[in-house]
Amino acid sequence: MKPDLLLLEPMMPQIETALDNAYTVHRFTDMAALLPVAASIRGIATGGGTGVPPDIMAALPELGIIAINGIGTDAVDLDAARRRNIRVTTTPGVLTADVADMALGLLLMACRGLGTGDRFVRAGLWGKAPIALGHTATGLRLGILGLGQVGRAIAARARAFDMPIAYHDIREFPDTGYRFYADLTELARDNDVLVVAASGGPQSRNIVNAQVLQALGPDGILINVARGSVVDEDALVAALQAGTLGGAGLDVFQHEPSVPDALKTMDNVVLQPHRASATVETRLAMGDLVVRNLAAWFAGESLLTPVV
Ligand code: 8YV
The missing domain is CATH 3.40.50.720 (NAD(P)-binding Rossmann-like Domain)
Structure with missing residues (x-):
């Protein structure tokens, strides 16, 4: 039996x-x-x-x-x-490598407007309408929230893009040589990109809040390949609408498979249906x-x- x-x-x-x-x-x-x-x-x-x-x-x-x-x-x-x-x-x-690859993919897409360009070509607009310039990804200062296996794999990839690495976690990992921030808002303030690679759960619920997003700033980019619960999604939508946050690349959401409609209309946002490990x-x-x-x-x- x-x-x-x-x-x-x-x-x-x-x-x-x-x-x-x-x-x-x-x-x-x-x-x-x-x-x-x-x-x-x-x-x-x-x-x-x-x-x-x-x-x-x-x-x-x-x-x-x-x-x-x-x-x-x-x-x-x-x-x-x-x-x-x-x-x-x-x-x-x-799954470490695939999830890290997805983080870099979302970051490159968000910076360079790859989704926008793809939609532009498919819509037959090439040669007929202007398209906005993207932004350089190489050399951006990268802040990682959660320096576990996935966070470290993201850092290793980002090094090849000449990105200085800093991180926030519940403790410091001096062996990594990356700059540790005990305060998440300060990490966001001092970096161009914040990548969420921390576990979900009560300890991390909504820790990427309005204050953190504001600190990341109007040119800042938020990437999330971890859990939607780590980011205050209402605050994220509000910051993107107000232009106090520059852009986002999101693989995960608070209430999957539901994605806030406002995000779907934004060209500075890249969306994926929770598939960072989906190869x-x-x-x-x-x-x-x-x-x-x-x-x-x-x-x-x-x-x-x-x-x-
Ligand atoms: C998968 C995940 O998409 O590792 C996780 O916790 O959420 C993802 O890798 C999922 O587990 C498959 O359903």
């Missing part, structure tokens, strides 16, 4: 096939469909943004493992998991870790990449 697994978010076909081979996979549709099988479910596979909604976690008495296909744990109640002896795994390392190569590597963590738990072996 195959164990029962709840899949909360689609994964790559190869990964879903591997899961189907090993488990009876229940693909979540709604609570009414889940409840009749709830008592048999022992594992969950989910995404970092989706996590595990509290009502689903509470409905599964035999749940023993949550395998997150991502690095964010902010959408899973880790305290409840600890209390109930539920193990939690993530997929660190394998064939990385999603295969992430999915492989999910499959191997689940297999290890069901075999009673050590987990590869546990967080709880």
Whole structure:
């Protein structure tokens, strides 16, 4: 008999096939469909943004493992998991390069107006209308919020663009040689770009607030490849509308998949649908870790990449 697994978010076909081979996979549709099988479910596979909604976690008495296909744990109640002896795994390392690449891509797009240029050509406006000049990206002063694996990979890439690097985190990392700011507003004030690479959760909720955005200034650019919850989205929209912030490149939002309409009309804003880790190569590597963590738990072996 195959164990029962709840899949909360689609994964790559190869990964879903591997899961189907090993488990009876229940693909979540709604609570009414889940409840009749709830008592048999022992594992969950989910995404970092989706996590595990509290009502689903509470409905599964035999749940023993949550395998997150991502690095964010902010959408899973880790305290409840600890209390109930539920193990939690993530997929660190394998997505670092792609997420860092996305940050640089958004930054280059925002500075150089690449989205605007693309829309301009497609609209047949080339030769018929003027198009605004972009801004130089090389040499911009880069402030990073959160100097974990992703933050460091962003810094390494930015060095190739001659960008001086500074950062804010809950502690200093003297080994990196990058300039540490204990105060986020000061980091924003002293830099041209602020890249959010910090974990989501109560500790970072809305810490990029109106004051930080104002400090970044009318020529400043905000990039977010982490979590929408880290940025006060109302304040962000207001700052862009008022011109007190220069531009933004956003892969994540407060209420995904909903994106404030005001942002969609702004040419100085670049938008992506939460896909910094969404490459064939990385999603295969992430999915492989999910499959191997689940297999290890069901075999009673050590987990590869546990967080709880
Ligand atoms: C993924 C993420 O888009 O790593 C995370 O926490 O949010 C992203 O890498 C997501 O996990 C896939 O749903």
